[in-house]
Amino acid sequence: MEFGFGPGDEEFRAEARAWLGEHLRGAAFAEAVGRGGPGSEHEGAAQRRAWERELGRGGWIGLGWGSGEGPGGVRAGPGAGLGAGSDAGPGVGPYGNRRATLTQQVVWAEEYARARAPGRYGHIGENLLAPTLLAHGTREQQDEFLPPIARGDALWCQGYSEPGAGSDLAGLRTAAVRDGDAYRVTGQKIWTSLAHEADWCFVLARTEAGSRGHRGISFLLVPMDQPGRIEVRPIRQLTGTSEFNEVFFDGAIARASHVVGGVGNGWRVAMGLLGFERGVSTLVQQIGFAQELEGVVREAVDSGAADDPVLRDRLVRQWAELRVMRWNALRTLGSSGGGADAGAPSVAKLLWGRWHQRLGELAMGVRGAAAAVGPADWSEGSPYELDALQRLFLFTRADTIYGGSDEIQRNIIAERVLGLPREAR
Numbered sequence: 198m199e200f201g202f203g204p205g206d207e208e209f210r211a212e213a214r215a216w217l218g219e220h221l222r223g224a225a226f227a228e229a230v231g232r233g234g235p236g237s238e239h240e241g242a243a244q245r246r247a248w249e250r251e252l253g254r255g256g257w258i259g260l261g262w263g264s265g266e267g268p269g270g271v272r273a274g275p276g277a278g279l280g281a282g283s284d285a286g287p288g289v290g291p292y293g294n295r296r297a298t299l300t301q302q303v304v305w306a307e308e309y310a311r312a313r314a315p316g317r318y319g320h321i322g323e324n325l326l327a328p329t330l331l332a333h334g335t336r337e338q339q340d341e342f343l344p345p346i347a348r349g350d351a352l353w354c355q356g357y358s359e360p361g362a363g364s365d366l367a368g369l370r371t372a373a374v375r376d377g378d379a380y381r382v383t384g385q386k387i388w389t390s391l392a393h394e395a396d397w398c399f400v401l402a403r404t405e406a407g408s409r410g411h412r413g414i415s416f417l418l419v420p421m422d423q424p425g426r427i428e429v430r431p432i433r434q435l436t437g438t439s440e441f442n443e444v445f446f447d448g449a450i451a452r453a454s455h456v457v458g459g460v461g462n463g464w465r466v467a468m469g470l471l472g473f474e475r476g477v478s479t480l481v482q483q484i485g486f487a488q489e490l491e492g493v494v495r496e497a498v499d500s501g502a503a504d505d506p507v508l509r510d511r512l513v514r515q516w517a518e519l520r521v522m523r524w525n526a527l528r529t530l531g532s533s534g535g536g537a538d539a540g541a542p543s544v545a546k547l548l549w550g551r552w553h554q555r556l557g558e559l560a561m562g563v564r565g566a567a568a569a570v571g572p573a574d575w576s577e578g579s580p581y582e583l584d585a586l587q588r589l590f591l592f593t594r595a596d597t598i599y600g601g602s603d604e605i606q607r608n609i610i611a612e613r614v615l616g617l618p619r620e621a622r
Contacts (some may be wrong), residue, residue, distance in 0.1 A: 202300055209301045210308060216255060217312040226251070226315070233316025234485060238391065238440035245315045246352075246394070253349030258323055259294030260302045262331065262343065291342040299530065303480055310484030318394065322346040322353035326399055329470045330579040333416075333458040342397075342418070356386040356400035356444060357420070357467070363388075363598075365400060365605060366467065367410045371446065373402035373417055375453070377518040380404065382419060382449040388599060392429045392442040395421050400451070401463050414463035418455035419446075426450065435591040436583060471542060472603070477527045479545055483519060486549070489589060490556060492514055496586065497563045511559055515552070522548050540614035543606040550603060557593035 202210075221230055226248055232240040252258050290296045299304070317323070327346055330339050345351035362368035371384025382402055390424065398419045403412025403579055426449040431439035458466040494512055497503040503512070525548065529541045561568040564586065583591070597603045611617040 200276055202304065206298075206300045206304050206311045209297070210304045213257075213305050213308040214312070216257070217314055218307060220251060221312060221314060225265045227316040231313040231315075233318075238316060238438065241315065242318075242379075242394065245318050247321045248315050249317070249349030249352070251349070252319075253293070253347055256289065256293060256295040256347075257305065258319060258349055259290065259292055259327060259343070259347045260297040260305055261290075261299065262327060262347070263291045263296075264292050276603070291349075292339075292347045294347045303527075306481040307484055310488070313488070318352055318391065319346065319349060321390070322351060322397075323353055325355065325470055326353050328569045329399075329466060330457065331556075332469055333462075333466045337454070338418075338457065351397060352391065352395045354389050354392040354395035354398045354421070354444075356389060358388045359385060360387055363602070364590050366464075369401055369403065369414070371400065371402040371450065372406070373400075373404045373415060374406075375404070378453050380417060380451045380453060380456070382417065384446050386446075387441075388427075388432070389442045389444045390440055392421070393439075394433060394442050395490055397421060398444070399457070400446075403466055404456075404460055404463075405517045411464040413553070415460050415466075416457040416463040416466040417451040418451055418457065419451045425447050435594070436588050479549070480523070482549065483523055483526065486519055486553060486556070490519065492585065493556065493560045493563055496560070500563065502565070508559075508562060511555075511562070515556055515559060518548075518552055522552065540610045541613075543601070543609045546606050547603060548600055550600075553596045554593045555592035561590050 204257050206448060220226060226244060227246060229241045233245050249258070293478040323346055327343055330342060334342075340350070346353070356371075357369075359369050361370065369384075371382065371386065373380040373382045380402075382400060384394075384402065386398075386400070389398070398421055400417045400419050401414055402417055403413050406416040408414070419427075421429075424513065426443040426447050428447070430445070432441045432443060432444045433439050434441065490512075493515075494503070497512060497541055522545075527578065529545065568587065568590070608620055612619050
């Protein structure tokens with residue numbers, strides 16, 4: 198496969214780069230540049246919410262929705278456009294979004310990350326829920342929920358994990374009971390990113406009493422503004438931040454018309470969503486990784502640590518492995534649209550999770566003993582503060598757990614791809 202981009206893609210790149218440069222230089226958003234990444238998602242909350250609306254006005258949210266090309270358009274098949282790119286212009290999509298080919302979606306993701314644009318508040322709605330609605334939702338659901346996401350007005354969170362059902366969602370116990378034209382949702386979700394900011398939550402719940410395993414689960418869209426019925430409690434992490442939350446549902450209302458994919462089909466819908474999670478956004482993540490690696494290399498050079506041949510070899514290996522991850526992501530997108538190969542999402546997660554952990558460990562190795570202490574002016578009783586490399590190390594300890602633990606990913610590959618016997622339960 199050829200990994201180049203065509204003339205139309207490069208024109209699109211120039212337009213994206215110019216738009217980002219113009220809008221990030223203005224007084225409204227200049228301070229948000231580089232803020233809001235993993236471990237610092239609390240930074241610049243008001244500015245970043247306004248930035249979502251700015252992206253929406255520019256048509257940059259939902260690239261490719263309805264185009265049928267790639268993760269944004271859902272229906273990509275073998276050979277769908279990751280060789281020489283199409284020369285087609287973006288146009289205007291059905292929800293106020295720009296039309297874009299798969300290669301143009303990749304171009305936008307790359308330019309956004311290179312510009313160090315603010316961490317996205319709307320990622321979950323745009324890159325997880327929207328493709329799921331395009332694949333499994335009704336036309337009425339698409340028309341109701343996609344335009345607010347495309348405008349940057351509606352923020353979403355993901356109600357999957359529970360205290361007794363993390364990576365293995367078959368153990369979930371949150372229940373949804375039919376009550377007229379609605380469902381009443383009762384249960385607890387945990388590790389819910391940005392639930393304290395979200396307007397809506399897509400929730401996996403049991404709609405069939407007494408069901409077990411993957412059966413009897415439905416995918417519901419639940420409004421978060423239900424005082425007395427929904428409580429959000431932040432979880433303070435090692436980094437001192439609290440972008441994750443516990444969410445308690447006590448008879449929360451979800452309309453029956455907001456069940457996606459049909460009652461009892463939630464597991465199939467949820468698995469489809471996890472495939473979209475490893476789509477074009479994986480490339481954005483990798484460019485962020487490259488920027489973090491650059492910071493570690495710069496620290497190694499400035500401190501003289503790079504003179505150590507063993508440490509220098511580790512730096513080179515990190516760089517080489519990141520390039521391999523990029524080619525793997527491009528190959529996966531180009532050959533299957535990011536979802537047809539049952540093992541591809543799991544392979545991607547295994548690759549980046551451990552790679553990012555090793556980068557955090559390498560950052561501490563570059564610093565040496567100084568990595569274990571706070572800033573020079575730190576004193577007893579002062580706020581708990583971390584610099585960028587310390588935050589990187591602490592946050593990456595969770596990389597092999599969240600988003601599906603490494604153990605679960607290996608089981609998926611073994612059982613669904615290689616056909617090995619199922620793990621004893």
